Amino acid sequence: xxxxxxxxxxxxxxxxxxxxxxxxxxxxxxxxxxxxxxxxxxxxxxxxxxxxxxxxxxxxxxxxxxxxxxxxxxxxxxxxxxxxxxxxxxxxxxxxxxxxxxxxxxxxxxxxxxxxxxxxxxxxxxxxxxxxxxxxxxxxxxxxxxxxxxxxxxxxxxxxxxxxxxxxxxxxxxxxxxxxxxxxxxxxxxxxxxxxxxxxxxxxxxxxxxxxxxxxxxxxxxxxxxxxxxxxxxxxxxxxxxxxxxxxxxxxxxxxxxxxxxxxxxxxxxxxxxxxxxxxxxxxxxxxxxxxxxxxxxxxxxxxxxxxxxxxxxxxxxxxxxxxxxxxxxxxxxxxxxxxxxxxxxxxxxxxx
Amino acid sequence: xxxxxxxxxxxxxxxxxxxxxxxxxxxxxxxxxxxxxxxxxxxxxxxxxxxxxxxxxxxxxxxxxxxxxxxxxxxxxxxxxxxxxxxxxxxxxxxxxxxxxxxxxxxxxxxxxxxxxxxxxxxxxxxxxxxxxxxxxxxxxxxxxxxxxxxxxxxxxxxxxxxxxxxxxxxxxxxxxxxxxxxxxxxxxxxxxxxxxxxxxxxxxxxxxxxxxxxxxxxxxxxxxxxxxxxxxxxxxxxxxxxxxxxxxxxxxxxxxxxxxxxxxxxxxxxxxxxxxxxxxxxxxxxxxxxxxxxxxxxxxxxxxxxxxxxxxxxxxxxxxxxxxxxxxxxxxxxxxxxxxxxxxxxxxxxxx
DNA sequence: TTTCAAAATGGTAACGTTTTCATCATAATC
DNA sequence: GATTATGATGAAAACGTTACCATTTTGAAA
Numbered sequence: 001x002x003x004x005x006x007x008x009x010x011x012x013x014x015x016x017x018x019x020x021x022x023x024x025x026x027x028x029x030x031x032x033x034x035x036x037x038x039x040x041x042x043x044x045x046x047x048x049x050x051x052x053x054x055x056x057x058x059x060x061x062x063x064x065x066x067x068x069x070x071x072x073x074x075x076x077x078x079x080x081x082x083x084x085x086x087x088x089x090x091x092x093x094x095x096x097x098x099x100x101x102x103x104x105x106x107x108x109x110x111x112x113x114x115x116x117x118x119x120x121x122x123x124x125x126x127x128x129x130x131x132x133x134x135x136x137x138x139x140x141x142x143x144x145x146x147x148x149x150x151x152x153x154x155x156x157x158x159x160x161x162x163x164x165x166x167x168x169x170x171x172x173x174x175x176x177x178x179x180x181x182x183x184x185x186x187x188x189x190x191x192x193x194x195x196x197x198x199x200x201x202x203x204x205x206x207x208x209x210x211x212x213x214x215x216x217x218x219x220x221x222x223x224x225x226x227x228x229x230x231x232x233x234x235x236x237x238x239x240x241x242x243x244x245x246x247x248x249x250x251x252x253x254x255x256x257x258x259x260x261x262x263x264x265x266x267x268x269x270x271x272x273x274x275x276x277x278x279x280x281x282x283x284x285x286x287x288x289x290x291x292x293x294x295x296x297x298x299x300x301x302x303x304x305x306x307x308x309x310x311x312x313x314x315x316x317x318x319x320x321x322x323x324x325x326x327x328x329x330x331x332x333x334x335x336x337x338x339x340x341x342x343x344x345x346x347x348x349x350x351x352x353x
Numbered sequence: 354x355x356x357x358x359x360x361x362x363x364x365x366x367x368x369x370x371x372x373x374x375x376x377x378x379x380x381x382x383x384x385x386x387x388x389x390x391x392x393x394x395x396x397x398x399x400x401x402x403x404x405x406x407x408x409x410x411x412x413x414x415x416x417x418x419x420x421x422x423x424x425x426x427x428x429x430x431x432x433x434x435x436x437x438x439x440x441x442x443x444x445x446x447x448x449x450x451x452x453x454x455x456x457x458x459x460x461x462x463x464x465x466x467x468x469x470x471x472x473x474x475x476x477x478x479x480x481x482x483x484x485x486x487x488x489x490x491x492x493x494x495x496x497x498x499x500x501x502x503x504x505x506x507x508x509x510x511x512x513x514x515x516x517x518x519x520x521x522x523x524x525x526x527x528x529x530x531x532x533x534x535x536x537x538x539x540x541x542x543x544x545x546x547x548x549x550x551x552x553x554x555x556x557x558x559x560x561x562x563x564x565x566x567x568x569x570x571x572x573x574x575x576x577x578x579x580x581x582x583x584x585x586x587x588x589x590x591x592x593x594x595x596x597x598x599x600x601x602x603x604x605x606x607x608x609x610x611x612x613x614x615x616x617x618x619x620x621x622x623x624x625x626x627x628x629x630x631x632x633x634x635x636x637x638x639x640x641x642x643x644x645x646x647x648x649x650x651x652x653x654x655x656x657x658x659x660x661x662x663x664x665x666x667x668x669x670x671x672x673x674x675x676x677x678x679x680x681x682x683x684x685x686x687x688x689x690x691x692x693x694x695x696x697x698x699x700x701x702x703x704x705x706x
Numbered sequence: 707t708t709t710c711a712a713a714a715t716g717g718t719a720a721c722g723t724t725t726t727c728a729t730c731a732t733a734a735t736c
Numbered sequence: 737g738a739t740t741a742t743g744a745t746g747a748a749a750a751c752g753t754t755a756c757c758a759t760t761t762t763g764a765a766a
Contacts (some may be wrong), residue, residue, distance in 0.1 A: 014486075016722055027746045032724060040744055062485035064722025067420045067751050074465070094447055101468035105477065110487070112427070113466040115454035124458065132415035133367075134463070272651075295648075298594075298625075369752055380716045385754060393714055417752025420721050707766100714761070725750075735740070 015058045024052040035060055075104060075319060076135035078114045078149070080122070080142045091293050092308060093141070096163065099312020100139065107320050109136075130156060137161070137323045139315060159329055161319035163311055165209050174318035176311050176333045180210050183304045183337040184217025185224075187260050187288045190302075190339055192225050194346045196258035196286055200233040202247035202270065204262035211239070214262045214290060230254075237266050244269025252277070257285060258345075264289040264296045264303055271299065271344070282346035292340055302345035306337045368411045377405040388413055428457060428672060429488035431467045431502070433475070433495045444646050445661060446494070449516065452665020453492065460673050462489075483511060490514070490676045492668060512682055514672035516664055518562050527671035528685045529664050533563050536657045536690040537570025538577075540641045541613050543655075543692055545578050547699045549611035549639055553586040555600035555623065557615035564592070567615045567643060583607075590619050597622025605630070610638060611698075617642040617649045617656055624652065624697070635699035645693055655698035659690045 017028045024031065026045060033041045034049040041049075052058075066072050077100060079093065097113070104111050112135055116122055130138075130153070137159035140149060150169050153160045161174035191199050201218045204211030215234070222229050232254040237243035244266025251259055252273075261267040267289030274281055281287055289296060292305035314333055322329040341347045370381045377384065379398060386394045387402040394402075405411075419425050430453060432446065450466070457464050465488055469475055483491075483506070490512035493502060503522050506513045514527035544552050554571045557564030568587070575582050585607040590596035597619025604612055605626075614620035620642030627634055634640060642649060645658035667686055675682040694700045 014722095017724095018722085028723085029725085029746060029748095030744085033745095036724085040742095042744060045744080059480065059484045061722050062487050063416075063420045063423070063425070064751095065724075067416045067721085067753085068723040068725080070416070070751080072416070077466075097466065098468055098470065101466070102470045105470060105474050108477075111466050112463050113430075113450065113454070114463065115451055117451065117455045117458060121458050124461075127412065131412045134415050367752095370754095371752085381753085382717080382755090383715060386715090389754085393712095395714060398714080414752050417721095418754075420723085421752075421754040423721075709766070710764090712762085712764100714759100716757105716759080718756090718758100720755075721753085723751085726748090728745105728747085730743105730745080732743075733741085736738085 014061060015056055016061065016064075020049065020052050020056065020058050023056065024049045070133065071136055071323075072134060073108060074110050074112050074135050075316070075323070076112045076114055076138045078116070078125070078138055078140050078142070080116045080140075080147065080149070091291075095308040096141065096312040099309040099314075100316045101312075102309075103313040103316035103320070107317075109316075109320060111139075126152065130158060137319045139163070139319055159319055159322040161315050161322070163315050165213075167209065170332070172330055174315070174322060174327075174329055174331050176315040176318065176335060178306045178311070178335045178337050180213035181217040181220065183290070183306070183339075184214040184260065184262075185221040186217075186337075186339055187290065187304055188218050188221035189225065190341075190347070191258040191260060191286055191288060191345060192221070192227075194258070194282075194286055196346075197227065198233070198255060198257045199227070200235070200251040200254065200256035200259045202235045202237045202244055202251070202259060202261045202266050204266075205238040206236060208239070211262055218260055237262065239263050239265060241265045241269040241272075245273045248273040249277075252279070252285075258287070259285065260288045260290075262290055264291040264293045264301060267301055267303070267344075268295070268299060271301070281344050286346045287344040288339075289344075296340075297342070300343040302342045302347070303340055304337050305340045307335055311335055367414060368409055369414065369417075373402065373405050373409065373411050376409065377402045423486065424489055424676075425487060426461060427463050427465050427488050428669070428676070429465045429467055429483075429491045431469070431478070431491055431493050431495070433469045433493075433500065433502070444644070448661040449494065449665040452662040452667075453669045454665075455662075456666040456669035456673070460670075462669075462673060464492075479505065483509065490672045492516070492672055512672055512675040514668050514675070516668050518566075520562065523685070525683055527668070527675060527680075527682055529668040529671065529688060530685075531659045531664070531688045531690050533566035534570035534573065536643070536659070536692075537567040537613065537615075538574040539570075539690075539692055540643065540657055541571050541574035542578065543694075543700070544611040544613060544639055544641060544698060545574070545580075547611070547635075547639055549699075550580065551586065551608060551610045552580070553588070553604040553607065553609035553612040555588045555590045555597055555604070555612060555614045555619050557619075558591040559589060561592070564615055571613055590615065592616050592618060594618045594622040594625075598626045601626040602630075605632070605638075611640070612638065613641045613643075615643055617644040617646045617652075617654060620654055620656070620697075621648070621652060624654070634697050639699045640697040641692075649693075650695070653696040655695045655700070656693055657690050658693045660688055664688055 017031050020031045021028045026049060030041060030045060031049055034046050100111060114125055138153055140160060140162045150166060154172055163176060165177050166173045166175050188199060201215065203215045206212055219229055233251065233256055235247035235250050237247050244261055247266065248259065248270035259270060261270055267287055270287055271281060274285055279285055289301050289303035292303045296303050318331050321327040370384050373384045374381045379402060383394060383398060384402055387399050453464060467478055491506055493513060493515045503519060507525055516529060518530050519526045519528050541552060554568065556568045559565055572582055586604065586609055588600035588603050590600050597614055600619065601612065601623035612623060614623055620640055623640055624634060627638060632638055642654050642656035645656045649656050671684050674680040
């Protein structure tokens with residue numbers, strides 16, 4: 001492209017190591033040692049250098065350090081989901097980012113957020129950022145089945161962590177996730193405990209690991225309860241509210257008396273359908289969701305709560321551990337969920353499961 | 354190259370300018386010129402160098418470049434709001450960030466997201482990131498009245514842009530905002546046009562410029578319509594749903610027949626209160642909100658739509674223009690809003706204002 | 707031919723750290 | 737007193753670019 005005009009801002013030249021060294025009567029190396037708290041500096045010298053640093057208000061230039069050390073103290077957070085997805089669940093990402101931010105701040109890292117808005121962004125990301133080692137590691141927030149980044153990142157030896165189960169790469173990347181299957185099983189069994197026997201399920205997108213696992217949890221529960229699985233009791237949704245609405249209308253035809261929805265958004269859609277048709281909840285139909293969105297409390301929705309903020313913080317710690325050489329990059333954690341009982345399932349007390 | 358052990362983090366030393374120069378039989382300087390598309394390179398040489406670059410798969414090391422140029426192509430996005438706020442409005446920030454990302458990607462910048470989770474983060478941000486010139490500019494997403502960052506950033510000569518009106522600094526920083534007052538005025542007048550004469554207002558937080566401006570717009574409308582301002586028709590809220598709920602109950606005592614809520618979240622709270630008390634909407638009370646959240650369509654809420662995504666993109670362009678020396682850093686834009694008419698205000702058609 | 711500006715290129719100095727290596731003191735051990 | 741460790745320090749070499757300046761080549765005008 002064209003070359004840029006130099007920035008007109010006249011910046012007072014910053015202090016550098018040399019200045020401090022001169023003022024304190026030592027060498028650059030010694031000042032560097034003081035700053036990085038290394039050994040082999042006499043207490044006396046350390047003190048003197050420290051004083052000069054404070055007197056002159058010096059802070060090390062991060063750019064020089066980056067070049068010398070090869071580390072930036074920046075982690076990349078990649079959100080490859082389509083715009084629509086980011087829009088759709090307005091709770092998940094901000095919360096996750098807050099968790100990541102907390103852990104990153106705490107350990108003195110900054111986060112480079114990479115929201116992929118167009119398909120060209122993807123290649124650009126790879127070329128521009130990764131190959132140049134601008135980030136010490138990458139946090140991948142993707143639930144796509146086959147994310148092309150994973151093998152590329154692994155090949156390049158860049159530390160990687162995910163907030164979902166990484167499919168076939170599970171033994172090579174860090175990840176934190178919740179036990180979707182177990183949680184779905186709990187949710188389904190809870191409906192059974194409330195006396196329901198015709199329990200339907202509106203699934204999430206089934207190219208998504210969460211969607212798949214929740215469906216499996218539903219099936220597992222049925223199996224363990226000795227209830228035969230019936231195809232007409234399962235509607236394939238896609239996590240969006242609208243599909244919950246459609247799914248509910250379909251399942252009503254099949255005469256279910258309870259529905260486990262793979263997320264709260266679809267549960268809201270389902271509730272809307274029931275409301276329109278004058279079906280009583282939980283009188284005629286009991287509903288359980290998944291996620292525990294903030295709005296779910298208002299909607300009195302029984303649902304599975306998952307600790308998203310914690311998830312963000314924890315996955316960040318895993319990543320940083322690998323970056324800092326504490327771990328070798330294949331650790332993972334399974335976070336606990338719990339059932340939050342509200343009015344839509346017909347139970348009357350709140351307890352944890 | 355050969356990477357037999359997956360976890361042996363042995364990175365094959367990257368190529369550098371020197372390698373390319375040697376292979377192409379030219380100097381480092383020439384290769385640099387080719388890469389940066391500068392003049393004074395013969396077509397023949399350019400070609401040859403280009404070929405070598407492609408053959409060897411070289412990409413310039415961004416860290417060396419950063420040190421040499423003093424520019425990182427990173428902008429900082431600072432969100433100083435408390436955690437609660439980020440949580441509360443789950444639409445605004447993600448949408449804004451998407452807009453920022455779009456513009457930044459387009460112009461080859463990356464965004465460093467800085468969510469301030471604790472008060473110590475603030476000072477750390479200043480010390481660690483700014484003083485070291487890790488970011489070429491800063492996008493401040495704050496509506497706080499007195500953000501202590503602004504003068505500091507200005508002092509340091511760091512390009513700055515805001516998504517709200519920057520109060521007393523308006524003539525020194527870039528900003529993009531919507532005309533809150535005009536929009537609030539339109540909203541209020543619309544209620545009047547629907548035949549309402551006892552129009553109340555639930556304000557936003559009044560330490561917030563948006564809250565203030567929207568209240569002013571409400572007052573302006575009354576003045577222009579010749580309706581006396583009545584204190585008991587105004588309830589001071591704080592943008593949260595709960596305060597809308599409380600506000601509505603309070604305004605009912607004052608016998609209003611319409612309420613302009615300073616945001617949609619409070620409007621939802623107000624609707625909930627009305628629903629509980631069996632007050633008909635819009636029969637007895639008409640409601641207008643502000644923001645046009647995605648949920649507002651479902652709630653059939655008449656509201657002011659503001660182009661948040663565009664706002665994010667535009668403010669980013671302003672910032673980058675200053676960074677690249679195209680502007681001097683005191684530009685601003687006022688984005689247009691429009692009234693979206695749905696069922697809660699008693700009008701029957703949708704039009705734009 | 708001479709002259710001269712512009713184009714093309716190379717050499718090398720920044721940029722500001724961290725790291726490595728060598729050199730001294732100094733204290734501990736024999 | 738000789739010999740080691742070891743603690744403290746500095747000089748200089750990376751790190752990989754870009755920016756500046758000097759030099760050579762080229763092509764056209766005088």
